[in-house]
Amino acid sequence: MQRQVALIKQSLLDQGYLDEQFMELEELQDDANPNFVEEVATLYFKDSARLINNIDQALERGSFDFNRLDNYMHQFKGSSTSIGASKVKTECTMFREYCRAGNAEGCLRTFKQLKKEHATLRKKLEQYFQLARQAGPKETARRPK
Amino acid sequence: MAEVMRSETLNISNNTSSLASPELLHVLAVDDSIVDRKFIERLLRVSSCKVTVVDSATRALQYLGLDGDNNSVGFDDLKINLIMTDYSMPGMTGYELLKKIKESSAFREIPVVIMSSENILPRIDRCLEEGAEDFLLKPVKLADVKRLRDSLLKAEEGVFKNIMHKRELEANDIYSQLKRAKI
Numbered sequence: 001m002q003r004q005v006a007l008i009k010q011s012l013l014d015q016g017y018l019d020e021q022f023m024e025l026e027e028l029q030d031d032a033n034p035n036f037v038e039e040v041a042t043l044y045f046k047d048s049a050r051l052i053n054n055i056d057q058a059l060e061r062g063s064f065d066f067n068r069l070d071n072y073m074h075q076f077k078g079s080s081t082s083i084g085a086s087k088v089k090t091e092c093t094m095f096r097e098y099c100r101a102g103n104a105e106g107c108l109r110t111f112k113q114l115k116k117e118h119a120t121l122r123k124k125l126e127q128y129f130q131l132a133r134q135a136g137p138k139e140t141a142r143r144p145k
Numbered sequence: 146m147a148e149v150m151r152s153e154t155l156n157i158s159n160n161t162s163s164l165a166s167p168e169l170l171h172v173l174a175v176d177d178s179i180v181d182r183k184f185i186e187r188l189l190r191v192s193s194c195k196v197t198v199v200d201s202a203t204r205a206l207q208y209l210g211l212d213g214d215n216n217s218v219g220f221d222d223l224k225i226n227l228i229m230t231d232y233s234m235p236g237m238t239g240y241e242l243l244k245k246i247k248e249s250s251a252f253r254e255i256p257v258v259i260m261s262s263e264n265i266l267p268r269i270d271r272c273l274e275e276g277a278e279d280f281l282l283k284p285v286k287l288a289d290v291k292r293l294r295d296s297l298l299k300a301e302e303g304v305f306k307n308i309m310h311k312r313e314l315e316a317n318d319i320y321s322q323l324k325r326a327k328i
């Protein structure tokens with residue numbers, strides 16, 4: 001089962017959902033703090049749900065305050081980077097480019113894609129953490145040798 | 146609290162080490178991102194630092210007692226050895242916080258490190274010119290934190306050694322004076 005957990009993680013890395021930063025987070029886990037990464041992920045999804053909501057509302061208003069949108073996305077990109085959410089981070093970068101170009105159409109399109117990536121990552125990580133908890137703390141808390 | 150924290154071996158004169166306790170740095174971390182706060186707190190704990198985390202520059206100033214209100218805690222009890230702050234924060238930025246700290250006679254000696262997700266050279270220059278100890282690109286690495294910690298501990302050790310050396314010189318001076326007096 002522990003091998004299964006490792007394989008899932010490797011596939012998330014290989015497919016680009018997660019990057020090296022996720023591994024760095026796992027390195028910070030120990031026996032006293034075996035769920036650190038899951039705790040960070042929980043905070044991330046809670047916080048990013050709030051940002052998504054804010055951006056949705058801002059876009060729905062149709063006023064396209066690009067500065068404000070860029071500001072939200074700066075926060076979103078920041079936390080996505082800190083957790084290693086690679087694909088989400090890429091969408092954030094694209095969204096910001098469209099903001100700077102004042103391209104409303106591009107923003108809308110990118111945001112749709114971003115929400116998709118975000119939802120996919122959330123599901124995959126939920127599966128991963130659930131499996132990791134079942135597999136037992138010791139093996140998954142450390143980087144495989 | 147200051148008395149409990151201060152090691153007896155360092156209690157040698159007015160110029161004691163400012164370490165919160167032997168070998169333990171107390172770091173004040175400032176970041177408006179909840180994810181980054183959790184992350185930096187963990188990095189610092191893993192590096193054996195005592196950590197206080199706040200979510201804004203305003204709160205940081207409140208904690209330090211620099212917001213104009215009366216100090217609830219004296220400076221001695223705070224014993225902050227390092228401040229690590231995010232650059233881009235709503236309200237007061239990390240840069241503005243840096244300036245306020247460097248303007249304060251009580252806290253200007255505390256090293257301030259700026260963290261930012263953006264690698265903007267003029268920004269980095271501005272921070273360093275204003276007296277920032279270092280500028281770290283996010284995501285911050287454990288190696289960065291350990292390097293900071295080690296250099297600060299070394300500096301504290303240097304202060305301690307200087308104090309011991311000074312004490313030695315003073316002791317020798319008194320001894321020579323006594324010797325001369327006897328002759």
